[in-house]
Amino acid sequence: MTGVSAYVQNIKQTVSTIFEGMAITASHFMRKPYTVQYPDRMAVRVQDTLPFRYRGILEVDLEICTGCLACERACPIDCITIVADKDPVTKQLLLSQFDIDIAKCMYCGLCSEPCPTGSIHHTTEFEGADYSLESLIRRFVKDPVIAYKPKKGPETDPRIAPILNRGMAYLDQWAIPGSDKDAANKAAADKALDQPDAGDAA
Amino acid sequence: METLIHNLVAAGTFGTNSSLVAALVIFVLSAVVFLGVAFPFAGIVSWVERRVWARIQSRVGPNRVGPNGFLQWLADGVKHVCKEDIVPDDSDATLFKIAPYLVVLAFVLPWAVMPFSSSLILADLNVGILYMTSVTALTVVGVLMAGWASNDKWSLIGGIRSAAQIVSYEIPAGLSIFPIVLMTGTLSMQGIIKGQGWAPQHWFIFANPFTFIAANILYVSALAEGNRTPFDLPEAESELVAGFATEYSGMRYLFFFMAEWGNLFIIGAIITALFLGGWQFPHVTKNPVLMNVLELITFNVKVLALVFVSMWVRGTLPRVRIDQLMSVCWKYFVPIAFINMIGTAIWVAIWPDGNAFMGYIMLAGAIVVAVIFIQRVIFYLRRSRMEMYFKPTI
Ligand code: SF4
Numbered sequence: 144m145t146g147v148s149a150y151v152q153n154i155k156q157t158v159s160t161i162f163e164g165m166a167i168t169a170s171h172f173m174r175k176p177y178t179v180q181y182p183d184r185m186a187v188r189v190q191d192t193l194p195f196r197y198r199g200i201l202e203v204d205l206e207i208c209t210g211c212l213a214c215e216r217a218c219p220i221d222c223i224t225i226v227a228d229k230d231p232v233t234k235q236l237l238l239s240q241f242d243i244d245i246a247k248c249m250y251c252g253l254c255s256e257p258c259p260t261g262s263i264h265h266t267t268e269f270e271g272a273d274y275s276l277e278s279l280i281r282r283f284v285k286d287p288v289i290a291y292k293p294k295k296g297p298e299t300d301p302r303i304a305p306i307l308n309r310g311m312a313y314l315d316q317w318a319i320p321g322s323d324k325d326a327a328n329k330a331a332a333d334k335a336l337d338q339p340d341a342g343d344a345a
Numbered sequence: 346m347e348t349l350i351h352n353l354v355a356a357g358t359f360g361t362n363s364s365l366v367a368a369l370v371i372f373v374l375s376a377v378v379f380l381g382v383a384f385p386f387a388g389i390v391s392w393v394e395r396r397v398w399a400r401i402q403s404r405v406g407p408n409r410v411g412p413n414g415f416l417q418w419l420a421d422g423v424k425h426v427c428k429e430d431i432v433p434d435d436s437d438a439t440l441f442k443i444a445p446y447l448v449v450l451a452f453v454l455p456w457a458v459m460p461f462s463s464s465l466i467l468a469d470l471n472v473g474i475l476y477m478t479s480v481t482a483l484t485v486v487g488v489l490m491a492g493w494a495s496n497d498k499w500s501l502i503g504g505i506r507s508a509a510q511i512v513s514y515e516i517p518a519g520l521s522i523f524p525i526v527l528m529t530g531t532l533s534m535q536g537i538i539k540g541q542g543w544a545p546q547h548w549f550i551f552a553n554p555f556t557f558i559a560a561n562i563l564y565v566s567a568l569a570e571g572n573r574t575p576f577d578l579p580e581a582e583s584e585l586v587a588g589f590a591t592e593y594s595g596m597r598y599l600f601f602f603m604a605e606w607g608n609l610f611i612i613g614a615i616i617t618a619l620f621l622g623g624w625q626f627p628h629v630t631k632n633p634v635l636m637n638v639l640e641l642i643t644f645n646v647k648v649l650a651l652v653f654v655s656m657w658v659r660g661t662l663p664r665v666r667i668d669q670l671m672s673v674c675w676k677y678f679v680p681i682a683f684i685n686m687i688g689t690a691i692w693v694a695i696w697p698d699g700n701a702f703m704g705y706i707m708l709a710g711a712i713v714v715a716v717i718f719i720q721r722v723i724f725y726l727r728r729s730r731m732e733m734y735f736k737p738t739i
């Protein structure tokens with residue numbers, strides 16, 4: 144008897160699950176798709192919707208690069224090539240080459256960590272597709288530039304301050320959940336995010 | 346058709362050899378029908394199907410080529426024609442090349458007995474439904490041939506699976522056609538359709554409980570024979586790369602899938618003719634042409650509704666395992682189909698002219714089920730976010 148009842152039970156289960164499944168898919172048929180129609184037909188650029196600290200293609204702000212080569216040494220796969228020489232006349236450090244091979248880069252972010260000035264950093268740009276490997280090498284130095292000379296003291300360059308500020312605001316806002324200063328933190332963070340240059344005065 | 350040929354011959358346009366002219370005219374006409382109806386149908390179905398799945402999976406689907414992506418199928422066709430036709434080394438080249446055509450043949454031949462309306466049928470064979478089920482089974486020869494000739498283990502397993510599957514499901518499919526043959530006493534498509542009325546309670550699906558079950562079994566078996574999900578084991582891309590189609594490229598590859606999409610129409614047409622009243626439409630006008638057009642529309646609406654259900658099923662159910670596939674066929678469908686057959690025989694013996702009352706009861710039951718189904722759909726819609734309802738196109 145168990146055989147027969149199991150048999151009937153199987154049929155019942157099959158029919159009811161198909162019935163239920165078809166109802167679910169029918170309801171989906173009447174909903175709006177979630178798809179983001181990248182790259183065209185978008186309300187905003189995808190780059191603008193990416194989260195803060197997204198690790199996209201690297202960018203170098205040569206005006207605050209000290210030429211310390213810390214990033215070159217940190218990169219595990221040698222995709223950064225820096226040539227920095229002393230100018231024989233002015234005795235200043237001259238950056239004559241700063242290449243990042245984004246074909247090799249794995250976006251690990253190890254290079255941006257030791258950078259003392261935050262000059263090498265990730266952008267939210269991620270569209271690197273191209274027809275030749277050559278063009279995937281980003282060359283940041285056109286003509287030799289004089290390396291940035293950091294000032295003494297804990298806070299050196301005004302340009303870093305807003306970046307630091309933003310990072311701290313981000314941490315305050317998101318990385319300490321449940322703290323009783325949540326609301327205050329959020330307000331502060333919003334303020335800092337709105338005015339990235341607020342750190343100038345400090 | 347014959348009168349047309351006779352007129353042409355009588356007019357002296359083509360000399361006097363009338364059989365040659367007839368053959369030529371038939372050849373040209375079938376080419377026109379194939380290129381003009383069957384091929385675009387398969388193509389458009391491919392686009393519709395991709396859109397339907399996409400919507401079911403909350404995606405968009407092809408929407409770039411043409412309005413709402415409508416010309417996607419043409420673009421795909423052009424792309425496949427432009428691709429290289431690769432025949433693998435050590436394969437059985439002749440069989441490898443023929444196989445796709447056999448599969449397409451299995452999709453083209455049934456159109457000969459397709460009852461579009463009361464007079465729009467190429468040949469009303471008195472073994473019409475038998476012819477239809479037998480020529481669609483030609484697919485298995487093509488698929489097995491493709492699998493064997495490819496000289497590839499994925500293909501071979503795919504082909505063997507297809508053989509096992511199609512041969513098995515022939516049995517419940519055939520047994521589910523029997524009840525209708527018992528009730529009408531004919532195998533001709535038109536004869537079967539004329540045995541039904543235009544109103545749902547006069548359709549054979551609602552004639553008695555046995556035919557209702559038979560209709561469901563036949564539909565599922567037909568899906569299995571057409572290699573459709575949830576029974577698309579022969580080209581299971583997750584286990585067998587692409588099964589019997591692994592080694593194919595270009596247009597030959599596309600032929601297999603054209604046949605698959607085209608077969609949807611055949612599946613729908615068989616069910617419609619046998620169980621859903623075919624082209625039956627109330628006699629609203631004396632004009633034969635208008636009447637035929639109305640019948641044509643009725644038939645196609647029913648068939649396309651079933652085609653849509655096939656897509657919907659494909660978007661819903663996951664692929665079954667091979668042992669589940671076999672157990673569904675042999676443990677469930679075959680015995681139940683036998684019971685159906687005997688039950689219908691007894692039913693016909695008791696009520697030779699059918700039981701009109703049963704038709705109404707079955708129809709009422711079907712409506713109740715439909716209402717419950719719609720309630721479930723609304724329940725699931727309610728659980729989704731409000732702003733996502735009813736925004737069909739994108
Ligand atoms: S992100 Fe990683 S891989 Fe890329 S340059 Fe920096 S250290 Fe090298």
Ligand code: SF4
Pocket residue numbers: 203207208209210211212213214215225257258259260261262263
């Ligand atoms: S980018 Fe940063 S780490 Fe690299 S050389 Fe310049 S200052 Fe040093």
